[in-house]
Amino acid sequence: MNIIFHEAFYGVYAGDPAAAAGRMEPIIRELKKYPHYTFITPEPAGHEDLQRAHSDTHIKTIKGSPTLYNVAALAAGGAIKAAELAFAGEPSFGCIRPPGHHASGTSCWGFCFFNNMAVSLLKLMAQGKIQSAFILDFDLHRGDGNINILGDHEGIRILNPSSGNEKDYLLEIASVLEKAGDFDIIAASAGFDEYVDDWGGKLTTGAYREIGAMMKAFSEEYCQGRRYALLEGGYNYNDLGINIHAFCEGFR
Numbered sequence: 526m527n528i529i530f531h532e533a534f535y536g537v538y539a540g541d542p543a544a545a546a547g548r549m550e551p552i553i554r555e556l557k558k559y560p561h562y563t564f565i566t567p568e569p570a571g572h573e574d575l576q577r578a579h580s581d582t583h584i585k586t587i588k589g590s591p592t593l594y595n596v597a598a599l600a601a602g603g604a605i606k607a608a609e610l611a612f613a614g615e616p617s618f619g620c621i622r623p624p625g626h627h628a629s630g631t632s633c634w635g636f637c638f639f640n641n642m643a644v645s646l647l648k649l650m651a652q653g654k655i656q657s658a659f660i661l662d663f664d665l666h667r668g669d670g671n672i673n674i675l676g677d678h679e680g681i682r683i684l685n686p687s688s689g690n691e692k693d694y695l696l697e698i699a700s701v702l703e704k705a706g707d708f709d710i711i712a713a714s715a716g717f718d719e720y721v722d723d724w725g726g727k728l729t730t731g732a733y734r735e736i737g738a739m740m741k742a743f744s745e746e747y748c749q750g751r752r753y754a755l756l757e758g759g760y761n762y763n764d765l766g767i768n769i770h771a772f773c774e775g776f777r
């Protein structure tokens with residue numbers, strides 16, 4: 526399974542918890558323990574890629590801080606790489622930052638700047654590779670940027686599960702996927718801040734493994750096996766790598 530990562534993601538580009546020092550290193554240390562992960566280095570997204578999801582004014586605003594722009598464009602490029610590999614039949618996890626699901630077309634908040642998910646899916650659509658996509662956003666927070674940019678798009682379905690405990694949360698995902706039907710690809714906005722020892726306090730490490738496995742099974746039955754995930758939130762730096770690995774164990 527592919528892990529999309531660039532050493533530039535170690536850099537501290539802002540003062541928010543997603544950009545904090547020491548967040549990415551333990552993830553990579555954990556994933557490097559396992560020989561079945563292939564690490565792939567992305568290229569930055571180009572202006573044309575960003576433009577499919579964002580206004581020129583928004584892109585220009587982010588460009589006002591070159592450090593921020595460079596890493597945000599690289600994260601969006603990492604999302605594109607994950608999507609392209611997934612389309613080619615290789616499950617991929619974009620271990621990227623800044624996250625993207627709170628970035629809308631003309632504005633952003635919540636530690637997000639460019640919408641990595643929208644940039645990646647809209648590129649596959651522009652290339653005529655896909656016409657439909659299912660997005661599972663299991664971050665603690667509702668991905669308003671994903672919804673604002675992609676929610677009205679014909680062929681795109683977004684699920685932000687909202688059940689109050691782990692059992693119901695997993696059942697909610699299972700029951701929606703069971704009735705969803707065919708899609709050209711499935712992608713996750715993979716936030717890990719619903720973890721029991723993170724802000725949300727709800728999901729165990731085993732739940733992430735199960736979510737990964739449900740997505741794999743769905744992709745194999747309804748999406749020709751095409752699946753990828755992009756890192757969003759997750760602020761327990763000690764356990765983030767373990768939870769991402771658990772998700773990938775189910776997903777790969």
Ligand SMILES: [Zn+2]
Nearest residue numbers: 664665666758
């Ligand atoms: Zn979050």
